[in-house]
Amino acid sequence: MSHSEAAFLPGLELSRILYEEAVRPLLDAAFPGLPYAAARIGPGSEVLGFDTARSADHDWGPRLDLFLTAPDLAAHGDAIRRLLADRLPKEIRGWPTHFRPADDPLDPVGHMEATDGPVNHRVAAHDIAGRLTRETGFDASAAEPGVRDWLAMPQQRLAGITGGAVFHDGPGLLTTARRRLAWYPEQVWRYLLACQWQRISQEEAFVGRCAEVGDELGSAVVAGRLVRDLMRLALLLERRYAPYSKWLGSAFAQLDSAESLLPSLRGALAATGYPERERHLCAAYRAVAIRQNESGLVEPVDPSPRPYHGRPFLVLHAERFARPLAASVTDPELRSRPLTGSVDQWADSTDLLMSERGEALRAAEAAVTGR
Structure with a gap:
């Protein structure tokens, strides 16, 4: 045979x-x-x-x-x-x-x-x-x-x-x-959660801003990036290591939160216009924010989306979740670091992440953090 x-x-x-x-x-x-x-x-x-x-x-x-x-x-x-x-x-x-x-x-x-x-x-x-x-x-x-x-x-x-x-x-x-290596120590986990919320805060307003100037493609691309970051955040919250892109969705689908999050994440990706895209993203923000509050790591933060300053875009202002998590980190080495996170929170090159050169990763991490 x-x-x-x-x-x-x-x-x-x-x-x-x-x-x-x-x-x-x-x-x-x-x-x-x-x-x-x-x-x-x-x-x-x-x-x-x-x-x-x-x-x-x-x-x-x-x-x-x-x-x-x-x-x-x-x-x-x-x-x-x-x-x-x-x-x-x-x-x-x-x-x-x-x-x-x-x-x-x-x-x-x-x-x-x-x-x-x-x-x-x-x-x-x-x-x-x-x-x-x-x-x-x-x-x-x-x-x-x-x-x-x-x-x-x-x-x-x-x-x-x-x-x-x-x-x-x-x-x-x-x-x-x-x-x-089964999971991060709690101090590292808190720091990485803060860094992941910070990543989301940096781009959540761009979905609306791109659409406002007629760039629907750019708006959709940013939405896709945010969906990916929300999936990785959900994995972090449930103490699961995120695999690379081929299996990210498969790993995410095994989470306890997947069933409730999938409709809004899929909706954000499938949306053909900004209002629908924003509605689905805001639902996903709220759901993940509630999961963060339920973790008990820090005091609960209001999970409701809100306008981005005076602009007509609804966002979570995810930095509101990053700040208390970062403040809860007591490890001196982690407290002194910027919220850039671990190597795969600031790099997504497959050749880098899957290389067998640990010292190269350390050199790259030092270049980013200055340490």
Whole structure:
């Protein structure tokens, strides 16, 4: 059976089967007592639980991450890779474990059907400290992140490290790292909420101003930006890391607040004129503002939209929510920072946010904050 005929399985389930039925027996027999963790984390739609049969056309399939200490990886890494290449089955549940080489010009990330010879598998052995540092710029298996670590870690990276599944963790280091990164400390969370409200305050009046000068396209574009910021704010309020744009709507749809917010957010995007666009945005502002008040983080703020100074535009004046949140931050390092937030509150370049160069993110963050 070719993989095109195999029944689709969620990628995490396929990874679990690969580990339990193929990889674990080989490791137990060849390396008894070797401490390691086995998981499927990091990039990939299956890690977030959003993969479908469409995902199987590239960079998807029976995949697994093995995590060892640096000395154990140096001592056994090559032998593990050779063992799996020689002994892994050619397929799991009808899905080939054999992938095209990364430099194959035909399809650098696709499956190859079962062939004679070694399996070009996607079971990757990592030094746990090195992998965490490449993903987030920080080794959370060794210590708690500091303020600068949190602000330099993109939410997509955090979602990938804390999502997915861990099938085995002998040393416990991966589990410790995932626990440390599960969500922001309260002080960082308050600061990021303040920064997100501040972002909204900066553009909410532009929807009306663009329309006033006849720029309906510009008004719609700003409305779209505000909808995106409101979605990310709702995720923050419900303690969920926001994935990148492809899966933002899917993650948002899982929130408790999604059902009540979706009509107004969709309405703002579908509106063909300013009055309707403003009406839907104001409904969304109010709903998210009420959620903020219900969090109990600060004293409630009136969630009613109001005119923008003397202009005929209704806005929330979202800075009214940013100010008390910022004032509630007591951490000295956070209190002294401008309300620019974390790296993905002031940058949306995929190449930057998904790069494996933690120091580059820190340098960019320092350039923005002056620290």
